[in-house]
Amino acid sequence: MNKTRMEAFSDGVVAILITIMVLELRPPEGTTWQALKPIIPVFFAYVLSFVYIGIYWANHHHMLQLTERVNGAILWANLHLLFWLSMVPFVTAWMGEHHFEPVPTALYGIVLICAAAAYTILQRALIKEQGPGSRLASAIGPDRKGLVSLAIYLIALPIAFYRPWISDLLYALVALTWLVPDSRIEHRIREG
Amino acid sequence: MNKTRMEAFSDGVVAILITIMVLELRPPEGTTWQALKPIIPVFFAYVLSFVYIGIYWANHHHMLQLTERVNGAILWANLHLLFWLSMVPFVTAWMGEHHFEPVPTALYGIVLICAAAAYTILQRALIKEQGPGSRLASAIGPDRKGLVSLAIYLIALPIAFYRPWISDLLYALVALTWLVPDSRIEHRIREG
């Protein structure tokens, strides 16, 4: 069972998600710089989500490169990840349009947690199919970076109700740590 | 005549369908958890349709793997299936925004029936081209699962006018039975 079509489908969905978010950036009524002001938080929410979706795509890309076989369970673990990613435009719009208020900020965090969990489930399904001695298994290892990210999200969640901007900074912080594609995997790929 | 481009085109359309549905999830005006309440039925309708489109994609993927040749009739049978799938976002939005009321629930069922019929027509066109002794023909066999699904849809349709929630449960039930990709085909692929 080949992985090419699963990759192509995922690329399609992710490409659409990353571009439909920009549809939420509605052109303002006025034609002054001032008129753009209410759009600024929507813009920042968009940048954050663009980076997150980009990170998921880059890591998905890397992970699949070390994958040889896929099965039915992997197909559905992948669709499950795509489902949570497809929630990102919705929470981005809600958070951006309401200037990063508590509940939208918290819901954004919940979607990030669900997406991270879905990514981990997909990772485990892939490792299970490739076997514990596979290049993928040894490249991922105990996945400390993933666990730390999850911990930060869980800390950011309750903070959203008191100081949402701190939660937003934490979300951005996690994104920054992931901007470099997973070097463990890149290392393995070079080793061949 | 190669099948690659037909697969790529189908993947593109399905990827778009599965993601544009989420555009119907409009962020609410308020910023409280309460404000999310009216969106809950839209969310559930979205989940159901996401799973259905995922099922069609996974089974389409499997079926095409056992296919070697395509012809003009298959191209159009495939476009016909894509047409009915493209109706899913419309009926999902109508059903979700109106809390699963009778007529929208019935129309959702009609679209499911048309999509299932279109899938069967495509399946037959594929089997005809590959020949009755082909791996695809023997993998599909009499297609009991497809017939049972169709029967359940036909039962759910009149019920929608009296107890729409029973119809919705039936739609969800059929989806659950298909969540596992067609094991007959997966079996054949492994056998090689």
Added chain:
Amino acid sequence: MNKTRMEAFSDGVVAILITIMVLELRPPEGTTWQALKPIIPVFFAYVLSFVYIGIYWANHHHMLQLTERVNGAILWANLHLLFWLSMVPFVTAWMGEHHFEPVPTALYGIVLICAAAAYTILQRALIKEQGPGSRLASAIGPDRKGLVSLAIYLIALPIAFYRPWISDLLYALVALTWLVPDSRIEHRIREG
């Protein structure tokens, strides 16, 4: 210079066009069968455009199969075709929402003419690059079918201002004659 990426890009654009049209089918306010009535002309306009875009995709697919090389001029002739196809959702929505009135029906015809002209330009650019003795050149021949279609569009255009439904029938008639992918090309492909 390989043709694969041009095919993939075209498939992407066409897949998006064929699916975003359905976004114009807005779910009605009410929840009765009656409430669907004003959507019926939009639905028929959508079906017609879906078939047209499907025809362009199928014929594009066939034509590119007999193509070996592409160049810069072909890339732009292809983008030019995609430009006119991208106008289809706009004219479909206008015509559908206004019950096939004269001016929208005429504009729909103008877009069909421009798309047909763009297709012919692309065809000539492809034949020029492959050479007059190429399989593509002999498969297309004098392209009578394309010329007849263009003639029918030109007849339908002025009629739109008096009896728009006759123009619509003519558009549908042309679509029907193209539903079967170009048998001249299919013939050549089989001959190998």
Added chain:
Amino acid sequence: MNKTRMEAFSDGVVAILITIMVLELRPPEGTTWQALKPIIPVFFAYVLSFVYIGIYWANHHHMLQLTERVNGAILWANLHLLFWLSMVPFVTAWMGEHHFEPVPTALYGIVLICAAAAYTILQRALIKEQGPGSRLASAIGPDRKGLVSLAIYLIALPIAFYRPWISDLLYALVALTWLVPDSRIEHRIREG
């Protein structure tokens, strides 16, 4: 690390961008030729942006053809370019709906400058990975055309506040000079 998936993802995003812009072309309320009049500037803004996105796609296509390896930095330089291109539908809508007024015209120019800068960064990242003696490096050379384009954008920017139509002409002028795909690269590809 292969470049295929990065190309496919870029094609997906660009295909979506070039088609969602047309969603801004809302069908007018009336059904007369007059009713189309307010849409004319939106249409011209759409044509200009369609050509720009087409140019980026064609040149991206060419540049990647001379590329053999990609790395993490290239993935992100590519996403950075896609980010600025994804801003194009927003500024196109703003500029078109407000008849090419000063601030929207200037913002359009800013997005063009950012996209051009992002393209240059991607070009350098690609050259760095392929090496200074690579075919790509010698094909691009000192990239005078890119520098001249940037200079014209920088001249057009302040002019937008006094005579926006001059800026628009300058944007269109740059687009015209790029309509032919980069002949330096096409030359190298032919040489093989």
